[in-house]
Amino acid sequence: MTAIDPSPNHLQLTRGGQLRHFLTLDGLNRELLTDILDTADSFIEVGERSIKKVPLLRGRTVVNLFFESSTRTRSTFELAAKRLSADVLNLDISTSATSKGESLSDTLLNLEAMASDMFVVRHSQSGAPHFIAESVTPGVAIINAGDGRHAHPTQAMLDMLTIRQHKGAFAGLKVAIVGDILHSRVARSQIRALNELGAEEVRVIAPGTLLPRDVEDLGCTVEYDMARGMKDLDVVIMLRLQKERMEGALLPSEREFYRLYGLNQDKLALAKPDCIVMHPGPINRGVEIESAVADGPQSVILNQVTNGIAIRMAVMSMAMGGQMAERQQKQLEREGGRA
Amino acid sequence: MKVGSQYESLRITGGTLFDGAGTETDNTGLLVKEGKIVAMGADALNANADQQYDASGCVIAPGFIDLCCNLREPGNGQKGNIASETLAAAHGGFTTVCASPETSPVNDSSAVTHLIRDGASLRGAVRVLPVGAITRGLEGELLSDLAGLKNAGCVAVGNGSRGVKNARILRRCMAYAQTFGLTVMFSPENQALAADGYAHDGQVTTRLGLLGIPEVAETAAVMEMLLLAEETGVKLHLSQLSSGRSVEMVAQARQRGVQVTADVAVHQLCFTEEALAGFDSRYHVRPPLRSEADRQALVAGVQAGVIDAIVSQHQPHDTAAKQAPLPATEPGLSSIESVLSLGLELVKSGELSRQRLLTALTLGPGRIVGLSPEIACGADADLCIFNPSASWQPCEQTLVSTGKHAPLVGRELTGKVELTLVAGRPVWVANH
Numbered sequence: 124m125t126a127i128d129p130s131p132n133h134l135q136l137t138r139g140g141q142l143r144h145f146l147t148l149d150g151l152n153r154e155l156l157t158d159i160l161d162t163a164d165s166f167i168e169v170g171e172r173s174i175k176k177v178p179l180l181r182g183r184t185v186v187n188l189f190f191e192s193s194t195r196t197r198s199t200f201e202l203a204a205k206r207l208s209a210d211v212l213n214l215d216i217s218t219s220a221t222s223k224g225e226s227l228s229d230t231l232l233n234l235e236a237m238a239s240d241m242f243v244v245r246h247s248q249s250g251a252p253h254f255i256a257e258s259v260t261p262g263v264a265i266i267n268a269g270d271g272r273h274a275h276p277t278q279a280m281l282d283m284l285t286i287r288q289h290k291g292a293f294a295g296l297k298v299a300i301v302g303d304i305l306h307s308r309v310a311r312s313q314i315r316a317l318n319e320l321g322a323e324e325v326r327v328i329a330p331g332t333l334l335p336r337d338v339e340d341l342g343c344t345v346e347y348d349m350a351r352g353m354k355d356l357d358v359v360i361m362l363r364l365q366k367e368r369m370e371g372a373l374l375p376s377e378r379e380f381y382r383l384y385g386l387n388q389d390k391l392a393l394a395k396p397d398c399i400v401m402h403p404g405p406i407n408r409g410v411e412i413e414s415a416v417a418d419g420p421q422s423v424i425l426n427q428v429t430n431g432i433a434i435r436m437a438v439m440s441m442a443m444g445g446q447m448a449e450r451q452q453k454q455l456e457r458e459g460g461r462a
Numbered sequence: 463m464k465v466g467s468q469y470e471s472l473r474i475t476g477g478t479l480f481d482g483a484g485t486e487t488d489n490t491g492l493l494v495k496e497g498k499i500v501a502m503g504a505d506a507l508n509a510n511a512d513q514q515y516d517a518s519g520c521v522i523a524p525g526f527i528d529l530c531c532n533l534r535e536p537g538n539g540q541k542g543n544i545a546s547e548t549l550a551a552a553h554g555g556f557t558t559v560c561a562s563p564e565t566s567p568v569n570d571s572s573a574v575t576h577l578i579r580d581g582a583s584l585r586g587a588v589r590v591l592p593v594g595a596i597t598r599g600l601e602g603e604l605l606s607d608l609a610g611l612k613n614a615g616c617v618a619v620g621n622g623s624r625g626v627k628n629a630r631i632l633r634r635c636m637a638y639a640q641t642f643g644l645t646v647m648f649s650p651e652n653q654a655l656a657a658d659g660y661a662h663d664g665q666v667t668t669r670l671g672l673l674g675i676p677e678v679a680e681t682a683a684v685m686e687m688l689l690l691a692e693e694t695g696v697k698l699h700l701s702q703l704s705s706g707r708s709v710e711m712v713a714q715a716r717q718r719g720v721q722v723t724a725d726v727a728v729h730q731l732c733f734t735e736e737a738l739a740g741f742d743s744r745y746h747v748r749p750p751l752r753s754e755a756d757r758q759a760l761v762a763g764v765q766a767g768v769i770d771a772i773v774s775q776h777q778p779h780d781t782a783a784k785q786a787p788l789p790a791t792e793p794g795l796s797s798i799e800s801v802l803s804l805g806l807e808l809v810k811s812g813e814l815s816r817q818r819l820l821t822a823l824t825l826g827p828g829r830i831v832g833l834s835p836e837i838a839c840g841a842d843a844d845l846c847i848f849n850p851s852a853s854w855q856p857c858e859q860t861l862v863s864t865g866k867h868a869p870l871v872g873r874e875l876t877g878k879v880e881l882t883l884v885a886g887r888p889v890w891v892a893n894h
Contacts, residue, residue, distance in 0.1 A: 134740070149669070228785050249671040250741035251787035257740075258785065271789070272671030308671055335668040336676070 134256055136445070138452075143445035144256045144265040145438045147274040148315040156283070156319055162437035163284050163430070169206060170432060179440045180209035183240040187213045188231075189268070190246040195404055195428065196268050196278070200243045203435035209241075227251070228259050235260045241443060242266070249273035249308075264446040266438060272308050278403050279312030281434040283320060285427050286358055289399050293320040297355050299346075301328040301384055302362035302411055305335050305373075309403045310362060318342040328352040328384065332373045349384055356394035360401045361386050364411050377410050387413040391421065399423045463881065465891050469513035471495040472886065473506060477517030477847065482524045482825045482836045484817045489522055494843040497885035502839055517847050520880055521816075524835035525557025525588075525844035526823040529647070529725050530701055530773040531798060533559070533590070534864075535581055536574070537566025542778035542864040544578070545585040547798070550863035552587040552890035554774065554798045555823075555846035555879040559588060560831060563595035564622035570595035570606040572614035579615055587889040588882075589844075591831055593647060594619040596635050602626035605638055612642050617831040618699065620647030623748055625683070633690050640696040645830065647699045650683035650708070651675075651749060660789055662704075662750040666735040673789065675750050677705045684708045688715040691722060699830055700724040702775055704749035706759025713768045723830050724768065726760050727775035728801045729869055731808060733757070741788045744867045747775070748793040761813045764822050771827035772805060772819070774798040778865025796865030800856055802848060803875035810876070816850075843886040852878040 135144045135151070142155065169177055185204040189197050197213065204211045216230065234242070241264040244252045249271030256265040269275040283293075290296055298317055304310045304327050317325045318341075325343040327334065338345060346352035353359065368374050386400065400412075400422045408414045417424060474492040481487070491506030492499060501509055531551065534542035551559050561578055563569040569578060575592045582590035594611035596619040598604045603626075608619055619639055625648075626632045639646045656679040661667050663674025684700060688711060691698035703709060703726050712724050729747060734754050737745035745751060763769040777794025784791050797804075801823070808814040828835045835844065853876045854860060856868045882890035 226782070226785070227787070227790075246787065248787040248789045250789070253741040254743075254787045270671075270787075272673075274671070311669070311671055336663050336674065337665055337668055340665050341668060 134253065137449050139448065141445035141448055142438070142441045143449055144252075145276055145442050146252045146256060146265060146267045148276050148279060148312050148319065151319070153319050153321065156280070156316060159280055159434070159437050159441065160284050160287060162441060163280070163433040166433040166436040167430075169436070170429070175206050176208055177206065178208045180204065180207035180443055183209045183443060184238060185209040185211050185241045185243065185439070186234055186239045187211065187243045188216055188234075188245070189214070190216045190244070190251070191269070193245055193269070195431070196245065199428070199431040200268060200435050203432050203439060206432070207436055207440055231255055231259045235263055239263055240446070241439065243268050245269045247271055262450070264442040266442060269308055272306055272311070274312045275308040276312050277431070277435055277438055278309050279316045280438070281427055281430045282313055282360065282401060282403070283316050284430045284434055285401065285423055286399070288426070288430075289423060290357060293317070293322045296322045296357045297324045297326070298322050298358040298360065299326040299328050299352055299356050300360045300362065301349065301352070301386065303333045303364050303368060304329050304338060304362070305333045306365065307362050311341065313360065314341045314343050326352055330374070330383070333368070349390055350393060353390055353393035356398045358399050358401065359386065359391070359394060361411050363403065363405065363407060381410055385409075385411055385413065386416050388415055388419070391416055401427060404428070463513065463515060463888055463891050465888055467513070467888050471500075471509065471511045472513040472515060473509070473511035474515045474517050474522065474847070475507075477520040477522050479837055480521055480523040480817075480820050481838070482821070484821050486817065489517060492522065492837070494883070494886045497843055497887070499837060499839055499841050499843050515847075515881065517880075519851070520847050520849045522837065523820050523846050523848070524824045524837055525846045525882060525884065526555045526801070527827040527831070527833060527835065528556050528559040528774050528776070528798065529699075529771050529827045529830060530562060530727070531559040531776045532562045532564060532778065532794070534778060535565065536577055540780040541783070544581045544590065545587070546862065546864045547776065547778060548582065548587040548590065549890070550776070550798050550861070552882045552884070553862045553879060554800070555802050555848055555882055556798065557588050557844035557846065557882060557884045558591060558833065560591045560593050560617065562622055563593050563600065563620065568595045568600050569593070569616075570598050570600070572607070572610040575611060575614035575616055588884050591617045593617065596621050596639065596646060597626060597631070600624050603631065605635065608639055608644060609642055612644055618645040618647050620701065621649070623649050625651055625653045629686055629690070632687070633694065636690055636694040636696040636698070640694050645697040645699050647701050648687055649701045649749070650680050650687055650703075652679045652683045655679035655682060660746060660748070660750065660793065661738055662735045662752040664735050664753055666738055670738070670741065672738070677707065677752065680705045680749060681707045681711065684711050688712070688720055688722060692720045695721070698722045702727050702730070702749055702773065703760065703769065704730055704752050704756065706756045709759050709763035709768055716768070723770045725771040725773045725827065726764065726769050727797070728772050728804045729775070729795055729797060731757065731761050731764065731772070732804045733869070738788070743784050743786070743788045743791040744795060744869070746788055746791050746793050747795055761808060765814050765818050767818070770822065770830060772801065772822040773827070774801050776863070778863045779867060780864070781866070784867050796861065796863045796868045799861055799863060800868050800870070800875065802879060803854075803877040804869065806850060806877040843883050845881070845883040846879060847881040848877060848879045850877055852876070854878045
């Protein structure tokens with residue numbers, strides 16, 4: 124026998140295949156990912172208007188639940204919800220109820236009781252959004268804004284949007300992700316998205332201590348040497364290196380890391396001349412990237428931020444659509460049951 | 463027959479007898495009187511009996527023996543207690559369970575051992591054999607009064623699921639336990655390598671960004687323990703192996719004469735790391751569920767007899783313990799009621815013979831704690847009668863344990879315990 128599979132899991136999609144939560148890119152096909160990108164494209168135009176609003180989420184309540192601090196992600200989610208005309212509540216949970224001993228479940232049930240329609244969740248523990256969607260408030264659309272080391276699907280999708288804007292398509296692209304892959308939820312989601320969208324090659328460039336076990340199984344090749352890894356690249360994505368990685372013998376020093384894996388103009392010159400440089404932010408100048416590169420002509424780092432709003436508008440409106448469709452379906456079933 | 467029914471003598475007819483040693487024969491009659499099996503075959507059929515039990519279609523086996531069960535008493539009543547968890551054991555066909563020292567307070571003194579034994583004799587459905595804590599408070603630093611624990615009735619000493627501080631202390635623990643002929647039970651895990659992990663370091667942790675416990679956290683500890691056992695001469699029992707390489711190392715050590723035995727938790731034989739793929743916190747167990755290759759090697763280890771016993775590693779919890787994101791949940795399954803059914807899945811798929819499964823639930827673990835379960839005249843009437851083809855569904859209503867986080871809740875499982883007798887006393891009778 125093969126091992127017993129205890130839990131077949133189709134959490135994110137309605138029976139009709141519509142998005143109802145956005146937790147991970149695992150299990151989402153190319154068609155759906157492309158749909159997200161196309162929808163985001165249509166929202167970019169909204170951001171260029173003098174009145175930057177569409178009424179798609181009017182009357183809906185979106186709660187930003189950030190159990191871990193964030194500036195960029197939270198503000199772009201807030202702007203995205205407001206541009207969709209939702210009522211937005213921002214909760215910085217790291218300093219509120221949970222520090223008084225209230226459990227995560229209880230905090231969420233209280234918010235659900237306030238008739239919330241959508242939770243945007245960032246949490247330090249991998250799987251927290253899954254737990255909420257599955258066990259706590261299944262009637263509320265859950266958007267993962269980053270959970271532990273697991274996934275950051277809106278970040279990966281805004282990166283895909285940026286790549287598509289600059290490169291047109293994914294076929295034939297060679298993309299490298301450089302730095303702390305082990306601790307990166309962004310890298311995991313990017314590798315998944317690039318594979319599903321048909322990139323030719325995804326490389327990860329890092330020392331052995333910053334790579335998870337059997338990382339190749341995610342759909343990438345491994346390169347320890349950055350000079351070799353930069354060859355023929357169309358896109359290079361730099362990851363943020365946290366200072367605490369020097370503790371616990373993962374790395375000897377920032378200086379050695381920068382020398383080996385920091386992106387400077389010399390290393391960038393080894394890639395294709397039109398290679399774009401990306402970074403999910405916040406950047407550590409002089410640790411993983413040189414200022415001249417971060418601010419240089421090949422950098423698209425600020426485009427990423429702009430695209431973040433459009434992607435989040437797309438995902439929020441699509442998930443709310445799926446959630447509403449499901450509520451209607453259940454309502455019909457209940458009425459059918461009564462008749 | 464009902465739970466607690468009184469009788470003068472009970473005649474069991476029909477069904478298949480499994481004698482504990484590995485042979486199955488047709489039951490030609492079994493007579494139970496005053497807690498013992500007093501006659502078999504024609505003698506049993508001709509004797510007077512005021513109670514009859516028809517076991518047609520069933521297997522009659524010695525009651526199962528569990529080397530690792532958490533009864534949660536004293537101290538963790540919200541998770542379970544001796545009454546609830548020994549009844550769950552009876553439902554699972556077990557007649558003897560070894561009580562883990564991980565209670566509150568820890569079972570590191572004869573007073574706590576007596577408390578557990580007294581609780582068991584007053585409220586226990588099955589026999590309870592306490593395992594003592596080898597270090598005080600299970601802290602892994604100072605020795606407990608091992609001679610005192612032995613005198614109070616501990617059948618072995620161990621450190622629960624926790625490790626000891628370093629190899630020097632481990633060596634002294636073994637040497638001191640050896641002085642009294644005590645078997646030591648250790649869950650091999652190198653704490654520095656396991657660090658903050660909670661899942662098998664492999665494909666699933668890489669994909670889901672979970673913190674991994676590498677396989678070497680177990681194999682390095684197994685190697686260290688085998689070498690120290692060889693040196694000190696202690697009887698070593700390795701609890702809850704999770705890696706295929708550990709099985710190899712145990713087999714090799716045995717070949718060169720090390721006194722080592724081993725067990726595996728039933729869930730390790732049926733599930734792999736993939737059980738966590740949907741962040742299902744029920745399958746957050748320690749040691750973690752590992753790869754399919756590990757699972758196969760563990761099953762093969764049971765089949766070959768390298769692994770002596772299958773245990774439940776029963777860890778009942780209150781719902782709050784599992785109601786959190788996976789990394790924040792407590793490890794453990796509520797599994798004692800499902801051991802037989804899960805084992806029979808392996809028999810069905812041809813990976814494990816029924817004889818080996820039953821030996822690993824009876825004689826295998828029995829020998830490690832000094833019991834020799836058998837079905838013979840003069841033996842204790844500790845019996846498990848189960849129907850291997852009847853089915854049941856683990857769910858809130860059918861599970862007796864306080865912990866409802868059993869594996870495969872809501873699925874139809876085959877292998878139903880019909881009757882459990884402890885010293886002839888019916889402690890579980892299935893209702894129809």
